[in-house]
Amino acid sequence: MTDTAPRPTLEAVAARAGVSRATVSRVVNGGDGVRQALVERVQQAVEELGYVPNQAARSLVTKRHDAVAVIVAEPESRVFADPFFARQLRGISKELTAHDNQLVLLLTEGRGDHARVGRYLAGGHVDGALVFSLHLDDPLPELIQRAGIPTVFGGRPGWSGGRDGVVYVDSDNRGGARDAVRHLLGLGRTRIAHITGPLDQTSAADRLDGYRDVMVDADPRLVEEGDFTARTGERAMRALLARCPDLDGVFAANDLTAAGALRALREHGRRVPDDVAVVGFDDMPPIAEQTEPALTTVRQDIEEMGRLMARLLLRGLDHAPSGVILPTTLVRRDSA
């Protein structure tokens, strides 16, 4: 790696402005309590020299880093197929940027990477962590707790029952699912199937619970487990069709799954929504608007989730509510 040209230090600026380092430091950090004349002189010197504070030196004394780790622990498949991840990142990035914080991205490939993440967190490089996509049996939270660093989880962690001090942001998965199923019911459908997500994630489990809230004693054969991918959605739909040819409605755990289901339905000559009405979850425009027919779905504001997670973390977790649940809304298009 080529060396960077030596950058001017506080010292240099002080010399040029004819003041002490302390004064320059004050000006650079807001400049209260410094005479206006001096402030200007310093600012000019900063300008002329192109001075930029050395973050390492600053962190060394302040013990702050103005950096937040974002940890994504997710099997490849989903992260790549689904714009979900990118959207959350964007929200987080916006909020962090607005507060002059940097985003350090930690992608994990599996258990092997956990030690590394733990070490990094314990290393005190960042002021906090934002963690996604935890599965029920994930050891990551344990590590993170041990690192003793402020953390906000994206999505309700499966193990949080009882654990205190766990802060998370989630969508109203259960309520959204209820809305979806009720909408189907309102359309006169009675044989409503559900293709779930991976049930070791709370978002998927909660949506299933919502489905069951409304379909109190539904035929258990109407529920098929999926994993949030289109491929599996298609396969699940085929299984459902074979098992319950009389079904007239489907609530898919996310839009990708719904897209897969739509394919299977078309393949089997079922018209949507005439024969079978379909509702998705997420409202990812590039997916929901592109399906044939366009998808009726439950919208969650993913970017806002990201933004909120960052905001909570930056504000300080001491007075933060444990869980924040964001509302969802049903978006009607053509599939139901």
Next chain:
Amino acid sequence: MTDTAPRPTLEAVAARAGVSRATVSRVVNGGDGVRQALVERVQQAVEELGYVPNQAARSLVTKRHDAVAVIVAEPESRVFADPFFARQLRGISKELTAHDNQLVLLLTEGRGDHARVGRYLAGGHVDGALVFSLHLDDPLPELIQRAGIPTVFGGRPGWSGGRDGVVYVDSDNRGGARDAVRHLLGLGRTRIAHITGPLDQTSAADRLDGYRDVMVDADPRLVEEGDFTARTGERAMRALLARCPDLDGVFAANDLTAAGALRALREHGRRVPDDVAVVGFDDMPPIAEQTEPALTTVRQDIEEMGRLMARLLLRGLDHAPSGVILPTTLVRRDSA
């Protein structure tokens, strides 16, 4: 943000092991030239105290950060619709992780963010930068050059002609495009249309060039500009169909565009591949395998691109080749 418990310092470890700070430092950093007995004593002290080096203090003296900035300058639309971004990130992350480097993600929302990025880069927080998705008129490279920090670009920068010392990694877009069109020709198609990407990006321009290489004097009306999104691919296909109803082949600049084209084709009652053969570009499995019919497309190894970019940067740019072009391969499925 809650404070982290005060962590033990080198000093503390030294005291406990009964050696000097220098010795501890040596052990922590590889430990060559230290008697085995001492090494073990120090390691045990480290263990017992749970010592982790303070990165800020270390950077302050070494002037290295073991961190790389990844800058993504891309209008929302594409980053979110396309798994492209996530894949490259994964490749980069893997390589960086393997070399104990951190990934600092900088997402820009537009011109307004450029100053911030420039400041960050100039701030000397990172040892290098990886930059994506530059458009022809993008001022970002300028800023980056000024920051004087080692940089590798993802995709051939549009302005690199003449500029020396620009290092980039790209796919063989032009060659891949030629393969795609030749394949269509080999199928006996003669009226082959092309839906381009945004032509201010070299990847799109190069693919168009590749198309023209083969279709030397093609009817110019067979070319329609797109922007790498499905929606636009659909619209472009409609326009093409209206203008040249006799077309029998389409080369779409990427898979998403091809997916959109497929929709338009279906809507117009054209059978694929019988009436119109379609070839895409990228080979994004979640897209290419899910279209109806499955997409014949030009594969590029996106994750490898990311990995290679990181590798070049970490190895040091001084002896790096200016441009590295990765090969592409045609993947036959059902659409052509």
Next chain:
DNA sequence: ATGAAAGCGCTAACAG
């Protein structure tokens, strides 16, 4: 309101 001085925790000569 401003300056002097003391470190933050670490590495890197330099001695020994």
Next chain:
DNA sequence: CTGTTAGCGCTTTCAT
């Protein structure tokens, strides 16, 4: 091989 000694560039009392 190991210890001593200087800082790296910045913030922050404490005087003035």
